[in-house]
Amino acid sequence: MEWMKKISSDKMLVGLVSLAAVGMAFIYLGKGPIAPPQSEQTQSAVTTVASPTTKIGVLEKELESKLQTNILMMEGVGKVQVSVNFLTGLKSEYVRNNNVTKRTNKETDKTGGTRETTEITENHQVVMPNGASQPVIAMEDRPEIGGVLVIAEGARDPKVREGIHTAVQTLLNIESARITVVPMGGV
Template sequence: MDWIKKISSEKMLVGLVSLIAIGMSFIYLGKGTGESAQSIQTKSAVTAPAGSTTKIGLLEKELESKLQTNILMMEGVGKVQVSVNFLTGIKHEYVRNNNVTKRTNKESDKTGGTRETTEITEDNQVVIPSGSTQPVIAMEDRPEIGGVLVIAEGARDPKVREAIHTAVQTLLNIPSARITVVPMGGTYD
């Protein structure tokens, strides 16, 4: 009877080692075994520094133009020049494929003891469509506004200056301290 147990234990050990080797090869090849869960995750990345002449520069010019158009429509403003400065670059969050593989092994030794091991493997890759070099973007955030300077003819009048200041603050949802409104010609009343 002992020889049967010995042969069974040896076959079981060889089978277990073979199973582990096959499982590791599946994990290495990215197929995984056992419980597998896939989910979408995102990761932030800043793509362009503030003040560059790429997308940031274009966004600054676009925002300046929109602000200037709105301010020009206000009563008593006159000529207007608007400058906008961004503190940060454009932020992208990329789609990520999160693959988690969990495998549990139970081993028995000759004396009847058992040991259980659990191996968890995580793979977190950015999703890039086939035929493309660009990752899939989940979300794109505009850069944070550092400051706005408005130079207007009508800003000599405190009521007009305050109205411009309030309009910029409302449109951009930024703190009052980041907005400066001065009269054209540079003098305050």
């Protein structure tokens, strides 16, 4: 009878170990697939998307820099941070070669009736210089400015804040409601 106790305790031990292994497997599998760490190549691709590589992004950065340079020269302003946002993109009008052809046909049938038809063909081709990949631009319109944010140390003073506001409004020729000037704070 002792051997039966030994066998049953061995079976119980094997059962407990098996149960623990199955439990651990469920815990591990329950976490779902583990995402592999991002490679350096993926991280740099994400960073490049945020940089201003588009024409609009470059224009925004250029305008911010020009505004910041002008505002920094004003008395009492201190440190300045400028952000500009465009509502629209660049608008370009291209030179076109416009051809209009008008052709009229008069037909008379056996009973004496006449029928007149007019066919008009219009062709408005964009002019491309020989060997060029870009068409000839007749006019290029600036994008519409959506808003300007100026953060300046000296903006706590109402006179400095008003001066910055007026300068931005004058330089960009935009309505007052699209300009916000706030004092710099924090770190």
